[in-house]
Amino acid sequence: MxxxxxxxxxxxxxxxxxxxxxxxxxxxxxxxxxxxxxxxxxxxxxxxxxxxxxxxxxxxxxxxxxxxxxxxxxxxxxxxxxxxxxxxxxxxxxxxxxxxxxxxxxxxxxxxxxxxxxxxxxxxxxxxxxxxxxxxxxxxxxxxxxxxxxxxxxxxxxxxxxxxxxxxxxxxxxxxxxxxxxxxxxxxxxxxxxxxxxxxxxxxxxxxxxxRGNARFTLTVRTLEHASHSGMMGGAVPDAMLATVKLLATLWDDDGAVAVDGLLERDAPTPDYSEETLRAESGLLDGVRPIGRDAILSRIWNKPSVTITGWDATPVDSASNTLAPQTRVVISARVAPGQDAHEAYRAIEAHLRAHAPFGAQLEFTDVDCGDxxxxxxxxxxxxxxxxxxxxxxxxxxxxxxxxxxxxxxxxxxxxxxxxxxxxxxxxxxxxxxxxxxxxxxxxxxxxxxxxxxxxxxxxxxxxx
The missing domain is CATH 3.40.630.10 (Zn peptidases)
Structure with missing residues (x-):
């Protein structure tokens, strides 16, 4: 030797x-x-x-x-x-x-x-x-x-x-x-x-x-000056929870793929990786389908994703018949390789402002971006x-x-x-x-x- x-x-x-x-x-x-x-x-x-x-x-x-x-x-x-x-x-x-x-x-x-x-x-x-x-x-x-x-x-x-x-x-x-x-x-x-x-x-x-890069921020949605009785005002007054649910739903299409103009994808090959492997490694429940399109690893490695990682909401055990005046969510986006993270954040912010329902007021804070x-x-x-x-x-x-x-x-x-x-x-x-x-x-x-x-x-x- x-x-x-x-x-x-x-x-x-x-x-x-x-x-x-x-x-x-x-x-x-x-x-x-x-x-x-x-x-x-x-x-x-x-x-x-x-x-x-x-x-x-x-x-x-x-x-x-x-x-x-x-x-x-x-x-x-x-x-x-x-x-x-x-x-x-x-x-x-x-x-x-x-x-x-x-x-x-x-x-x-x-x-x-x-x-x-x-x-x-x-x-x-x-x-x-x-x-x-x-x-x-x-x-x-x-x-x-x-x-x-x-x-x-x-x-x-x-x-x-x-x-x-x-x-x-x-x-x-x-x-x-x-x-x-x-x-x-x-x-x-x-x-x-x-x-x-x-x-x-x-x-x-x-x-x-x-x-992938990341763009994380806190979104506050406001629709009312104060809380109101849901029975007395519900049906005419949009509460913050309703506005937030409708707003967040615009971030994805029916396949669960990100639907935000300005978020880019990387075109690169990926190894073979089956849905069965995805299920085993992620704990995906029986009957629940994966989201997105194209090769699974391309969705994870080369495409953007958007996840809601936190939400201020009334706990179920203390729920009351109340229209919430405001709520906050934490949005965590993953950015495809090749795109500047701040550019991706600006695209998401622009999308949310353009799709705010009922004229809801939006505030963006705690922005954190990494390339x-x-x-x-x-x-x-x-x-x-x-x-x-x-x-x-x-x-x-x-x-x-x-x-x-x-x-x-x-x-x-x-x-x-x-x-x-x-x-x-x-x-x-x-x-x-x-x-x-x-x-x-x-x-x-x-x-x-x-x-x-x-x-x-x-x-x-x-x-x-």
Whole structure:
């Protein structure tokens, strides 16, 4: 065997041997309810950041490891605690930036969990718990990979490594851009690995090459100065609920496809993906039909979507015979790759204003836009990633699109325009990130960690 091949095999074995320790450390992280929403205990977020910093210090490879914050532009607030680690490259080797986030979604209704959300539980080859997949497994894939390459390469580890573990990704990454600017010299790199995406399935790695953008906002609909008796005025006076229902219905056609002029689609091929697979992965109920037209993955990866994610309405248990004077909804749109997110938002706003029924008054607030992303797959880092996936998983990777959004990637591109960006992850289609019973497929985690260790080894062999 060539020296490089034997070294790759040694790294593979070391990464594999380190899986039990990585899973143990992952379980400890999952036990910390690190939720960035201000209504939750923020000391847990500090505890989580400190725990991640300790794990990175424990690798012994970094010149510096610190917990840091950045200001939220336009406010007097500071962002949530992030972890920043770095070591300088030597002997002409490149620098890689490894990104993940240690904050998690709120658990939601804990009654819907089969085991407590912050008590890591293994069942049927999966680790259950909030953050077990999104994205504390991403954190531990980085840590485990660094441990393996450090163990095998020792003093031959010349690769520059920066690590940025964010603490507010689930809360909008409000200080992300400022954090990049504040720490630009430490974070500047040749390759960026974002471990916050998914795979084709639990056996096949995915390299994310496209992400939809997002345009999220709050819409307030008003029709009355005050509430009125529905029996006395109903039938002549439009309440805000009626106006909102009619208005929102104009956003889609009868097939459930988005019907907003000015929202664009991307023309790109997609792999075969059956309705049966969609049903299995989404939990679509018997008798409920998918929405939209054309290939299923094209609907998810290349077309816009509009979802109502929140609605202020009187609870059923306290309903009264009252005409509501106003109501609010949160509208979340996903924007096709290739379209500017602010342009898409303006198209939706114009559509809603043009279709407001009965002269209802509309107000748009809390607008948040993030651009889509298309990966340049021609660089040497993608070549190294694909080779590492093939060795780590034992099968070739699939280039995948993602219907979701990672808006901060636009910030990375803006701050580090020459860096090659690799969007990877540890999730499989059944991970249920953001949902009750979130889980991590243990074999997928093992393969992802091994693949990243092999990628770092390959990068350590390059000269820039």
């Amino acid at each position: 060539t020296p490089d091949l034997s070294r790759h095999e040694a790294v593979h074995r070391a990464a594999d041997a380190g899986i039990p320790a990585a899973l143990s450390d992952l379980g400890s992280l999952v036990r910390i309810p690190s939720i960035a929403w201000p209504s939750f205990d923020q000391s847990a977020l500090v505890e989580s950041a400190d725990a991640v910093a300790a794990l990175l210090r424990g690798t012994g490879v970094f010149d510096s490891v610190e917990v840091a914050r950045a200001a939220i532009p336009g406010t007097d607030e500071m962002g949530k605690p992030a972890v920043l680690a770095s070591r300088a490259a030597r002997n002409g080797r490149p620098t890689v930036l490894l990104y993940a986030h240690h904050d998690v979604q709120p658990p939601g209704d804990e009654a819907l969990w089969d085991s407590p959300p912050f008590e890591p539980t293994v069942r049927d080859g999966r680790l259950y718990g909030r953050g077990a997949a999104d994205d504390k497994a991403g954190v531990m894939a980085h840590v485990g990979a660094i441990r393996a390459v450090s163990e095998v390469l020792g003093d031959d580890l010349d690769l520059g490594i920066a690590v940025f573990i964010e603490g507010e990704e689930e809360y909008g990454s409000r200080s992300f851009g400022q954090f990049l600017s504040d720490n630009a010299e430490v974070l500047r790199s040749d390759v960026i690995v974002v471990a916050d995406s998914g795979n084709w399935d639990d056996r096949t790695p995915g390299l994310t090459v496209s992400l 889509a992303f298309l990966v340049d797959t021609s660089g040497w880092a993608v070549e190294d990633a694909r080779a590492s996936f093939a060795d780590g998983y034992g099968v070739d990777s699939v280039d995948v699109g993602v219907g979701g959004s990672i808006p901060f990637i636009a910030d990375l591109v803006r701050e580090f325009p020459s860096a090659q960006i690799l969007v990877t992850g540890v999730e499989d289609p059944h991970a249920r990130a953001h949902s009750p019973n979130e889980s991590l497929h243990l074999d997928t985690f093992r393969n992802a960690l091994v693949s990243e260790a092999l990628l770092l080894t390959r990068l350590n062999e390059r000269t820039v």
